Amino acid sequence: MALSTGSNKIKTAIFISGTGSNLKSLIKFSKLKNSPIMIKMIVSNNSKAKGLQYSKIYKIKKKIFDFKNALFEKKIINELKKDNIDLICLAGFMEILSKNFINNFKGKILNIHPSLLPKYKGLNTHEKAIKNRDRYSGCTVHFVNSKLDSGKIINQKKVRIKKIDTPKSLAKRILIQEHKLYPAAIMKILSL
Ligand code: GAR
Numbered sequence: 001m002a003l004s005t006g007s008n009k010i011k012t013a014i015f016i017s018g019t020g021s022n023l024k025s026l027i028k029f030s031k032l033k034n035s036p037i038m039i040k041m042i043v044s045n046n047s048k049a050k051g052l053q054y055s056k057i058y059k060i061k062k063k064i065f066d067f068k069n070a071l072f073e074k075k076i077i078n079e080l081k082k083d084n085i086d087l088i089c090l091a092g093f094m095e096i097l098s099k100n101f102i103n104n105f106k107g108k109i110l111n112i113h114p115s116l117l118p119k120y121k122g123l124n125t126h127e128k129a130i131k132n133r134d135r136y137s138g139c140t141v142h143f144v145n146s147k148l149d150s151g152k153i154i155n156q157k158k159v160r161i162k163k164i165d166t167p168k169s170l171a172k173r174i175l176i177q178e179h180k181l182y183p184a185a186i187m188k189i190l191s192l
Contacts, residue, residue: 009038010190013085015093016044020051022091022112025179027058029186036190040083043076045095067095077104089182090144099146109144110189112182114174116140116156121149126167126174137161137170139178141185154185 012030014023023042030039042055042062055062065076080088081104090097090111102109115125117140129137138158143151157177161170 010036010087011040011084012037012087012089013041013043013080013083014039015088015090016042016049016051017046017094018049018051018092020049020054020092021175022178022182023051023054026089026091026182026186027054027060029183035183037087037186040085041080043080045093051092067097070098073098073101077101080105087186089186091182096148097144102144102146107143110141110154110182110185111144111149111151112178112185113140113142113149114171114178116158117142117149117153124167126170129161130165130167130170134161137174139174139181141181154188155181157181 014026016023027039029035030037039060042052042060044052044062044064045067047064052062052064054060063076063079066072067076085105086108088105088109090109093111097109113121113125114137115121115129116136116138120128126137136158138156140156141154142149143154145151157180159170159174159177
């Protein structure tokens with residue numbers, strides 16, 4: 001993909017389920033003059049997601065969908081296509097997308113995961129890293145394919161695990177790095 005500027009920005013949708021701190025950092029990134037993306041839509045599977053507040057604050061359209069329902073899935077695919085969405089960023093989105101959904105946006109879906117993939121796919125990554133006495137954990141941005149947390153890795157950031165770390169304290173330090181890693185991943189894939 002060529003780097004886009006001006007009115008030619010990549011129309012992006014961010015999918016969330018919870019707090020939305022990565023969403024917030026991506027919104028801030030999108031507002032930078034040289035950012036290649038514009039965020040057109042926030043999508044959530046959870047109507048109570050705290051991150052939905054950013055829809056109001058930044059005046060970005062929000063959509064809430066039940067991803068377990070095939071009819072709703074068809075609806076969201078249509079919405080995304082209608083808005084010419086060319087990039088989907090999963091940011092704390094805790095639902096598994098169907099093969100059909102992924103095929104509709106091949107190579108255009110990214111995810112951020114709180115571990116150094118391929119280590120610790122799925123949930124409770126910080127607990128696992130601490131329990132295994134790893135010296136490092138971190139975060140990864142990768143393309144989404146039909147296997148959980150298994151698509152091609154775009155970039156990663158290592159974070160040192162301290163002896164005193166709890167899953168919560170480690171998650172907090174990793175999250176700070178996530179906020180830098182996701183924009184960097186987008187810059188990387190769009191300047192290829
Ligand atoms: C982030 O740590 C993200 O990497 C993780 O959920 C958190 C969401 O935080 N994602 C996953 O675990 C996906 N499997 P946020 O809502 O504040 O961005």
